[in-house]
Amino acid sequence: MKILVLGAGLLGTSSAWYLRAAGHDVTVIDRQPAAALETSFANGGQISVSHAEPWANPHVLPRLLKWLGRRDAPLLWHWRADPAQWAWGLRFLRECLPGRTQANIAAILGLALYSRERLQVLRAELGLEYDQLQRGILHIYTDHDELAAAMKAAHLMARHGLDREMLDAQACLVIEPALAGAGSLLVGGDYTASDESGDACRFTQALAERAAAAGVVFRHGVHVDRIATGGGRVAGVLVHDADGASLETADAYVVALGSYSPLLLRPLGLSLPICPAKGYSATLTLANEASAPSVSITDDERKLVFSRLGNRLRVAGTAEFNGYDLTLDPVRCQALIDRTQQLFPDLQIVGEPEFWCGLRPATPSNVPVIGRSRLPNLWLNTGHGTLGWTMACGSGAALADLVDGRRPAPEFPFLRG
Incomplete structure (x- = not known):
């Protein structure tokens, strides 16, 4: 055919x-x-089955209120005279119901586990190279309530075949020593050893x-x-x-x-039911690779990910709902750098960050x-x-x-x- x-x-x-x-x-x-x-082209670089919990969940509503009016908020919603955007927003709120969130996690997790397996088979068959690392993903938390919510999600995912190991703050530093400079911020984390990272464009x-x-x-x-x-x-x-x-x-x-x-x-x-969600990234060239993380990290508070891609560090995340606008907001770009410096104060880079944004096709669920x-x-x-x-x-x-x-x-x- x-x-x-x-x-x-x-x-x-x-x-x-x-x-x-x-x-x-x-x-x-x-x-x-x-x-x-x-x-x-320049996404976060994570093959993250452990991130099967959707944005629409019962815990996101208080966050949305906290983020209102902040240009650097992890989720920024620009109100527009667009019926499709409003309809999407109402469906998003419906997907926050506990029962719907659990069903969505199960669906996402089932496809994500299968997809990671297909990727591994394809990589072995074709000998593909794309700065891949099989060192897992470490999810860090700086808020006790968010850590407690993560524990519930981890239990649900375990029933569907994914092991997210819950950790205290010290165990997070053992897995990724580059976080030592931010140790006082951490309240705990979870680690999925089977997750991966790599350059999606490559x-x-x-x-x-x-x-x-x-x-x-x-x-x-x-x-x-x-x-x-x-x-x-x-x-x-x-x-x-x-x-x-x-x-x-x-x-x-x-x-x-x-x-x-x-x-x-x-x-x-x-x-x-698709709305463009603009995501941002900064790619940093490393002057000293020992100062950068080698395990891919997700920062729950800021909704950012950090992935090593050879001698580069990719910092990416957030979601800005502003139609099909692809303008780089300098405030949101700087927020990536500020958080990177906060978590990795000893990081040494060469040259200026390469900023990028792209429109991710988001469904409410x-x-x-x-x-x-x-x-x-x-x-x-x-x-x-x-x-x-x-x-x-x-x-x-x-x-x-x-x-x-x-x-x-x-x-x-x-x-x-």
Whole structure:
């Protein structure tokens, strides 16, 4: 079957790989000059199954009140005259109910565990190198109430097969000595030894190279204008590039355009509960690697992650809801550096930080949208929010199974059309 994949980020490239491995004739189109140059470019670098607890949970509501009006808040909501944004916000509040949060954790965890396994198999088969580290993820807490809430989440995840080891502050310093300068701030943590980290952009581009060698056609610099339909199916995709406009046709189509997926699908009467959540990152080049953490760290209070990528330290996180705006806010950029200096006062870097922001496709529940749409030849793989790197390989493998009529391995609410 001839399949056209829209988007060459983590999800589009992984979808293309597994579809090609299943024997399909696959073409990927993307507006950028190479793979992974948008949301997948400079994310936090964590393959973090341990972060299966969604933003929407009963404990977030007091935080939202505390963060109101702060430009450097971990979650910043800009009120806009946008009905879709308001509807998303109301659904987010509904997902904070305890029962819904527990169901969402189970769904996210099932796919994330499967995806990490697929990544490990793929890495071994292809010999991929992307500054990967298998040293686990250490989640640190500076608030006793948040630590108590984390213990409850850890117990729930343990029932679904993930071991998050709860730690006191001293044990956190044993796992990551680079935190010694911030030891007085810590009240405890949890550690998931099976989690990993690595450069998502390097991985995606390496996988795209292998996919191209296996026969996947990547067409870059191609802009998607709209999807044409006829007879209750997709008839083609209207695109344009430097040579002009054209209609691209295939037997099946996969939309993996992240935050831009709803904009493309809305004219078809397909409404996706996805809102762009702008995340920030700073990449620091290390002058002295011994002063930097070697274990990937999540800072619960500021919603930041710290990942070693070779001789670089990636600091990333937060969520700013401001439509499709990609302007770097200097206040939010500086907040990344301030917290880094607070946690790692002895850190030595070379040159200036490289700041970046990208739009993560967030659903209210943090559960992505994967499967067949109500148009029988249109498939979706989007809405992964902050866990696109964690879920990419599993989502691509599961989508290929669905396209071929097989039931995917993980227990997950896949779309059935």
